[in-house]
Amino acid sequence: MKIKIIIFLIILNLNVVNAETSLVDSNKIFKNLRCLVCQGQSVGDSNSEFAQTIKLVVRDQIKEGKTEKEIYEFLIEKYGDWIVYKPPLNKVNFVLWLFPYLVFVAGGTIIFLFLKKRDNH
Amino acid sequence: MLSNIGNTLLSLNILIGISIIYFSFKNLNNSKTLIGKKIYHLCLFQSTFIIICFLTLVSAFIVSDFSIITVYQNSHSLKPFLYKISGTWGNHEGSLLLWAIILTIFSFFFLFYNKYHPKNYRIYSLIIQNILILGFLFFLLFNSNPFSMVSPTPKEGLGLNPILQDPALAIHPPLLYVGFVGSSIYFSAAMASLITNYSGKLFAQSIKNWVLISWSFQTLGILAGSIWAYYELGWGGFWFWDPVENASLLPWFAMSALLHSLIVLEKRNLLYFWVIILCLLTFILSVTGTFLVRSGILNSVHTFANDPSRGLYILIFLSLMIFASVLLFFSKFKNNSYNLNSNSKETFILINNWFMIFYLITVLLGTVYPIFTEVLTDHKVSVGPPFYNAVIIPIVVIFLFFMSVGPRIKWIKNKFYNLNLLFKILIASIFINFFIIYLFQGYSLMSNFIIISALFLVFASLMDLYKSLKKQNIELPRVISHLAFGFLILFIGLNYNFSIEKDFNLKVGEKKVFENYSIEFQNLKLEDFKNYKAVIGEFNISKSDENLNQSLYPEIRIYEKPSTITYEASIRSDLLKDYYITMSNIDRSEYYNIKFQKKPFMMWIWISVIFISLGGFLRFFKNAKKYY
16 A cells, blocks of 8 residues: 555656756756866856856757757867866766765675674574 | 064974973873873963964964065955954965864863873873874974065065955854864874774763764854855855865765764774774865865866975875874774674664765765876866766765664664654655645656655654653754754755746846846946945846845955955845845946846755754763763
8 A cells, every 4th residue: 555655656756747848958057067267167157258158159059959968069079078067978987977886886785794794693 | 573473382382292292102101090290281381382373373464464474465454354363264374373273272172081081092192193283383384384474574465365355254264174173183092092902982982072073063164165155156056066165075974974983882882993994084084185175286287286395295294194094003903793783773873874985985086086087098077066966966865764764773673663654754755845846846856856855854853853852862962963954955955946047138227027027237336445446236126926126236346455356246135035146247348247046945054054063062062061
């Protein structure tokens, strides 16, 4: 019974999420781009001329109907990986993306083995 | 003159430090069980002198003694009084002196308040702490001397960077330093514990209050920095995952893990070596953070070469510290057989540590990764908020559930689970989540999970709160911190999903209308202040479906000393939301770039963090009453 309620709620949940509109959010993109001439600020947070230009470019591209991913790819091609705050998963960055999970799994395994050893006693 | 006093006191403190170490070793060899009066007196002198030394620097800032180079570079005679004082630690040299003070005072209090612990353990703690103190004093005196003279004496100082002239930032460093420099004392104690084989319950008791106090201050320090970033940097964000912010967060994770596993050591005499690792790690991370921030290695690998001596000294100090602690640790490490049941409080505390270490590694890796890629592959990458959000947030969801259940589990072996109650709480959380969605707006799947799990923790903790108030037991501090943490995540989640952000250009007299809001640029005026000029805009926000009429006054400030332009946000806060406007000029145009934000529940994010640390302080005072 309880399980059924939970499953029901999860399905309901998914419906709500799907009801969301799938517009490309320009503010979100601005936040994920580094302002290259500033000291650790995103394009969204900066009011430098560089940031203004990038905002124009991004807005134009959204109008052209490009997806979020295409816009990032376009900018990376022009300015390099340095411009995006979310490094793409490639052979330089795979350690960054995988290592935390490796630690997580390893930690879980250690605790599990630790307890199992004890339970066998 | 002040410079001479300062230098004399610094040198004197070095001598005292050396004599404390000398007399401590002598004291180890005699058979008396008490620590000699001489050592107490020396420690008292040491603390007094370093405080006077610091006050000397403060007075140099107050009277604007520009013959001292630090004052010349960071102060100005027209600066407001408060910022003259806070200018003392708003720079590299002065803040290192603050380091030295906290190291010294903690050393004295640790010696003084641990009378009931064995002599050798206390003496070794004192010796190691004094080695750390000497390390910093030498660094101060020979590399970063705050009392260096400049000749001829300049007429006027260069001024403090205006964005640092702010009350939140004035208190930020002292709070943060009590936190992470305070962790030095349990680094020393852990080393002493390894040397003298003083382990277990009593060791845990001797350091637990020091962990609590540093953790509580660290929490407040991070908060002050975050509030400052919110209104001073004009981002409207309160956490940017900036490397410097991360440097303050890393020791916090280690402290939080330590805070929990220390309870296991105290109650069950388990996990001793793990606690030791965390003690050592916390201070090592604090020094690492200082190294990363001070050497300039983080902003760019190239600035490192500009000031190699500073970074190099800290790096050598850090390496020696790591080397010594690792060596000592492995010479003493024994593989104990632990007696742990999978369904017990001990296990849940281990789970807490597991998550904390995961957060720690993720943030550490994200912070230093750009350095590695640039050095190794000549490839520049940025690691920012979207990375941390993507990696950490899903894990936080699981973490919050464990955090809700953990404290209800019994020590040794838990027999009874109130699954029914937990199930009801879960259902209630899910329903409230729907309620929010239907009433306001939908958000992503991950946001759903975050809000549900945060609500789960809030409800579970509220029940604990009710129980603990009824029974008057000592669990109250823990409940407050956990509850506040639940609220923190909840409000962050709501804030993230319900913020409104709009970026547009306006000139005076124009109006921007979007959704239900209308923002009118009413006026622009120029004003002269004591140490800056300001262009002040007047904006009126109104909302069609509400009786809202707010005026906000963002500024562009032009400072002369040093010449800088800053953009001051104008913020109207109330209990439910903040309105936030920044403006900036656009070159060769009469238009201004306006950024309007509505940020719900900002106030509650700050209040939650205050309550998290309040829990720590409460527990500290309760313990202090019990043991001292």
